[in-house]
Amino acid sequence: MKKNILNIQGVSEISKAKQSEINGGAGWGFGGIDLSKCGCDCAGRVTGPLYCQNYFGCLQVYTCNDSQES
Incomplete structure (x- = not known):
């Protein structure tokens, strides 16, 4: 399998050290996605x-x- 992947044009193998240097995440390039800013209102809509x-x-x-009354 590894040989087949490396035969694809433009694909190269990178070391684990290089992999750990890759930064990224979810989003469209507008900066970081901060899910702590997300929530729900009382009607169940995403805010x-x-x-x-x-x-x-x-x-x-x-x-x-x-409130739960006992």
């Missing part, structure tokens, strides 16, 4: 920046300030 809708999900039924 936060636009990208939150792609990476975050909320329960359809979500209520706020519920």
Whole structure:
């Protein structure tokens, strides 16, 4: 399998040390994606920046300030 992959034009093998130097992540190149900015409102809608809708999900039924009475 390794031989077949290396025969593809433009593909080369890199060492583990080089692999650890690669930085990247989710997003469109606008900077980092910060999922801590994402959340849910009381109606179950995703809140936060636009990208939150792609990476975050909320329960359809979500209520706020519920208190359990014993």
